[in-house]
Each structure stands twice: as C-alpha cells, then as structure tokens.
Amino acid sequence: MLIITIKQGKEKGLLAGDPWIYVSAVEKVEGKPQERNRPGATAIVQSSSRQFLARAAYNAKSQIAARVWTLREDEPVDHAMIKRRVQAAVLRRADALRSADPQALVQLIDGEKDGLPGLLVHSYGGTGGYLICQFNAGGVDLWKVPVVQALLKATGCPNVYERCDAMLRKGEGLPATARALAGDEPPQRLTVREGGRLVPMDIRTGFTYPR
Template identity: 40%
Template structure:
C-alpha cells in the first residue's frame, strides 16, 4: 500500500477526524497509487493517521475511510459501514416506514463520496469520489444485504465527478425499471420519482420535514411557492388546507411533473392550485407592480454558490430574491427561505436575510431555524455536511 506523507503541521485536521486532506497538506507519495486506491496516511514524523482514498486530480487529494491505521478497507469494511448507516435510520422513530429515505449521507456516515437514497424497493446511488467509484461493487453488495432492495440505479452524473477526473456513470446496476411509474407516499401525499432524469437521485428528500411544516402553516392561507420543481411543497400546502397555492418554476418539464403529481392525489383540491412557468425573479417583480400579496412564501432556489469562491455573487442573488419575498408578504406573513449552497454558511445566510428585510422596509424575526431531515445527519467533525439551511421568518 502506498503511503501519503503530510507536510509538517498538516496532521491537525486528521487528529480532529476531518475526512478531507487537501493537496496543499500533502508532502509526498511514497509508492504507486491509482485514482481511488487506498493509501496509508502518515504525519511528517511517520506517525500513522489512518487510511484514505487517493484522488490525484482533485484538490481534495485524499478522503479518509478510517482513522484506524490497522483497519482493512475491503468488502467487509463496506458491509459494516453500510449496515451501520441503515441501522441508524431504523433507530429513529420518525424515519421508520418512510417510503423515501436517505440511507447513506456520504462523509456524515463515514463513507465519503457515497450517497444512497431508497424509494420503496428501489435504491439510487450516487458516487462522487474516486474512492467511492472504485468500490462500486462492494457498495452495491452491501446495500443489497442491508436492505433487501430489488433494484439499484446509479446516478453518478453530478459535476463534482469531473473534479475527480471521473466520467458520468448512470444505469441499472441491479434489476431494471418497473412497468409502472415509481412513486412514494410522503406525509400523506403521493409523489412520483424519476430516478433517471430527476434532480439529484430523483427527488429532494432533505426537505421532507420542511414540506410537512408548510402544510401545518397553510390552513386558510394564500401560498406562493417559488422554484417549485415538481410541487412537493405545493402539494403539502394544499393538503394542509391552503386557500390558494401559486407555484412558479422556470422549467416546463418540472411543472408538467408537478401537475402529474397533483393528479396522483385526487383527495387534494386541484382548483386551488395554479402553476406558472416563469423566471422567478421577474415574476416576483411583476407581482410587486400588480400589488399581489401572500400569507406564506416559500423560497427554495437552486444552488447559487457551489463553493466559497462564489459566495459574494450568490449573496447578492439571495438578498435580491428575499427582498422581493419580504415585500410580497402581508403583515404578519411567513417567509420560508432556504439556501442549499455549501459556500453560504448559516451565519452569513442569516445576515443576508436580515439585510433583505431591512432593504424591504419590513420588521422581521426568526420563528424557527430549518435544516435537512433526520436521514441527512451532519457529522460533528464535518461541518461542510450542513449544506441545507433555512429560516422561517415572520414579517410585519
């Protein structure tokens, strides 16, 4: 096994069990290692620090599999890690019986670069690192053993694979597509899942609890759902008794699926739903000119800042959209606003929303801080895993 020897003083992050080693921390590689190979990580004084997956083309030069220098990284390792991740979900009452569930949340479950989401009897995996890619077969076998799933689909098509020197990889690894469309029941609402063409692994499971919260807040309210995608928030608002729900997205195909999702739920009042294909920023400016006001507004935009280097530009976009949101709320209205950008931390996000309310000329207060569902845990040694952050703000 090749040895990755760090620069002096660069072992501190490993002592804190942070799973990433950046290129600037690496002194030298002794021996030969191909992308994804497991290497021994040593401090500059040759003290063993653990074993990691080597990625020569990435700025994250290695990702720790284990901080135990004696632990073997083999098929048995992945069986243990996958089984432990599944068991952690089964131990939480709120996650039992969920048809849509994140089984593995990458670094936060001790499996860097590995995402696995379950939709009924189908599991979708996304492998975003060289190490995860190398151990594909072992990961698939471990998932089958831990879940008994009948179908596994790979959606390793995210942009971050390019940073690892990896090409996209998609397709069925186990079984094949079902004759009937795949769907899940989430808090009483049925939602279709497109594992091959949908965002991420087919759906945004991380917002499950927040969608349920919107339903609880929507009775008798006029709701505006911006960046609605396939209507998850919208349908929960209808289920919660909203007086009206206006949903906006720039994607026509997403809105087609949103309408189809509504049709899957004949118990919901379809006449209270409106769907609008438009640029959200422009649509909100038009509503302002028209004098439209809402009781509840959801702002769940796409990732504006994929990394910290994009934070300044993203901050302006977040501020702009939240100014518009604040101005369109009735007095006492509620703003559910989110950022899924890893480059925007929670503290900065709160400052952006505070500045937006100030520029909108509105008084506002945080009612609740919002985050991902319990199946998207954040390891205490890996704050980067807290990518989804949100605020429920009451605006006077």
Template identity: 30%
Template structure:
C-alpha cells in the same frame, strides 16, 4: 505507499477533519503519478493517522476512511452501511423515501444512497468509492432486498475525480417513475432524469413546517418549485398556490403530483423564470400570505458567493413587496458556500430596502437522514430561515 503530511498539518486530521489537500502533503511529488488507491496517512514524524482514498487528480487528494489500521474491503463497507441504515431506522421518518447513506457524514466518503419505496438511487462521487461500486451494490441488495438500484452518478463534479458521468440500472429493473409517500401525501419521482436523485428529500421537515404555518385561504407563491412538493403541502393545508419553475418536465410532474393528491383545483404551476416572474408579480402589486424561495445551488465555488448573495437579495426584495404585515417568507439555500451569515445578510439588506421589519421564526438545517459533522463544515449545506413581516 503512504502520504506524509507537512509539519503541523496532522492537527486537523487528529481533530476529525477528513480531507487532505495537495499543499498539505510533504511527499506529493513522489505520489503525483500514482493510481487511485487506499493509502496510509502519516504525520511528518511518521505517526499513523489513518487510511484514506487517494487520488492525485482530485482537488481533494485524500479522504480519510478510518483512523484505525484496518483492512479496507467489502466487510469494512458492509459494517459502515449497516450502521448507517440502523441510524435511519431510529429516526422514525414518516415516509418510504429517505437518504440511507450520506457520504462523509456516514464515514463512506463519496457515496450517496437514497431509498424510494423499494428502489435505490446510488451516486458514487469519487474515484475511490467507484472502485468498490460492485461490492457496495452486492451489500445493499443483500441487506435491503430491494427490487432495483439505479445509478445517478451524472454530476459534473465526477470529472474532477477523473471519472465520466454515468447513469443506468445497476441491479434489477428500475422504472423511470416511482410513487412515494411523505406525511400522507403522494409524489411521483423521476428516478432516471429528475434533479439530484429524483426528489429533494432534504426538504422533508421544512415542507411539514411550512404546511403547519399555513392558514386556510392563504395565497402562496412557491418559487423554484421543481415537482411541486412545497406547493402540494401548502394546498393540502388549505392554501391556493402558484408554483414556478423554468423546467417544463418538472412542472409537468408537479401537475401530476397535484392530481394524485386531488389538489389540482388548488394549485397552478407556471413554466417560467422565477426571477422574471416574481419581479413581474411585484410590479403588478400582487399579494401573498406566504412566499417560498428555494432555488437550486446557484454556486459551487466560494468565488460565486457574492453574486449569489445579490441574486437572493433581488428575489427577497420582490417577495417582501408582496407581503403585508403578518405575511411569511421561507428562504433556503442548498449551496455550501452560501453561509448562514451570507443568507441573513441578503435578507437584511432586502428588508431594509423594502422598508419592512422581519422577525425570525425559525432557522433550520438539513434533516437527520442527511447528517453533518461538526468538524467538517463542508458537510453542512442546507440552511433555511423562516421569517414574518412585522408592522
């Protein structure tokens, strides 16, 4: 069984792109009723290009696993998993929580594995990797000697792969709450029901960067604060912080995180809509020294990008009304379809409407344990801009 690409469509695969779509396959009609499987990928003239996960039910019909003609079995995944873990060791991350495997960027399409102290959270996002889940759990337990593995394959995107959402213990016993450390701060993570796999590990470097910008006595507003990580970092640096999130379970956990870090007197968490709260605060002419805007992905499609740009504009405009000269703002988007250009445009329009000139302090992307591939723009999702208000 093989995929034959249409003439010219082999070029992107040779240039290290990893996904194949329905309209790029010459013989799709022959394959459309085939089951999920590993399949050879060939050019229109029969040249071998690689082996891929094949799923005719998915929008992404095939995901390249290797460009070599090799067996795809437990040993194949063991080698890839070991390589991914070794790359993380070289990063010297100051935390006992990090991402160990980041799907396509670690050459294991559809697999996410996060480590929280001595427990793992695992996601299988595609039908291809789902078929190897048992082998992967065995490999992970052999290599890492963890106490437990909890599955968080509860994302809606699995339905496009023909899979049901699922969560639960895959190995050992995994408590709902696990305490982690990050840059000498402590955080309680909800592994069973928390957002993503329980914690926004990809904002680790940005949290540290924000804390280094804080001056003692600063007043900080942290929008979409989730379990309070940015807020705790700012409070630890000497700021007084208001964190806002609409999820009551998240703000309850945020208060616990403030408590275990002995910072409860420095942080107030509000269970409220961030859009409504910032507008109300701006109308009341409140003032802050630093405002953090870090919403969850507000769109999963290209079609939604324009409306999300204006949602960012509204948030940023109200934020700028509350920042004086020298005030700083962090704007972050974890949505792939919100490009850096779109994010910058939203900020520029808002600053023009507010009549405030902004200097870019820094632009960052996702950290090293969440790598991205240059030839795969879809693997770059986190974009963050730090700015300062000028006279």
C-alpha cells in the same frame, strides 16, 4: 500501498476529525505510478515525522487529495469493512425506513457521516422499490461492487440504480455514468412525497416535472 506524507502542522485538522485532505496539505506521495493515477487507491497517511495518521482513498485528479477511511492503524480497508459500514448505516435508519411514506425518498447513507466518503444512497418504495446511489468520490467508486452487494443484503431491495452527478464525478476524474447496478431501472416518472406534497419526479436524476 501508497504513502501520503502530510506537511508539518497540517495533521491538526485530520486529528480533529476532518475527513478531507486537500492537495495543499500534501508534502509527497510515494508508490507505484499506476496506483498514484488510480482514483480512490488506498493510501497510508503519515505525518512529516512518519507517524501513522490514517488510511484514506487517494485521488490525484481531485482537489481533495485524500478522503479518510479510518484513523485506526489496525483496521484494513477491504470488502469486509465496506460491507460492515453499509450495514451499520442502513441499520441506523431502519426505523425511519419502516415508518416512512412509501412514496418518500429516504436517505440510507450519508457519505462521511457513515464512514463512506462520497457515497449517497436513498430508498424509494421500501423493499419492493428502488435504491438510488451516487458514487461521488474515487474511493467509493472503486468499491462499488461490495457496496451494492451489502445494500442488497441489508435492505432486501433488489433494484439498485446509479445516479450520476456529472460535475462532481468530473472533478474526481471519474466517467459520467448512470445505470442500473442490480435489478430494474426506475420508471422515468414517479410520484414522490416532499414534505406535505406529492411531486412528479424522475428519481434517476432528481428532475422534478412541472405540475
């Protein structure tokens, strides 16, 4: 596993709850070259005095050098953790999902707020509709399979589509991909409720058609 040592004094933001560690805060990164070059590889973050601070997803290709998974030394970053966090996020929004207009895009996962840095998930059409995912950071991209497995189980929705923000993914050193990850791809044009109006939209990209 990689070890990231933070410069003296730079751990204050991390301990205050900031989930991002910038390149400027990193003193050194130790570990095998293939791990250091793999976007999203799990790393232990330690202070300059070698005290444990966090477990994080490291990305040498991003200005955000690491995104924190957990501040707990006894919490491993594994399939179980990813699935647990996806399930918890969906459960928190279960009431909103049940009461939502079926034509609305409902946010199910909101990145760092749900302990899944860089992951955005929206639901359209309820259990028979589509889940639209954005994997905007190396860490969640590396754990894409358990994320999708957990979404399928937690929502009952069989259709999961990956939306691609090419600029964000390029900044993370990730390929620009957009594709169905499970089930069917959404149609190119659907009607989406935004506030009090219905808008024709390609939910695969977020593009809104002129009316």
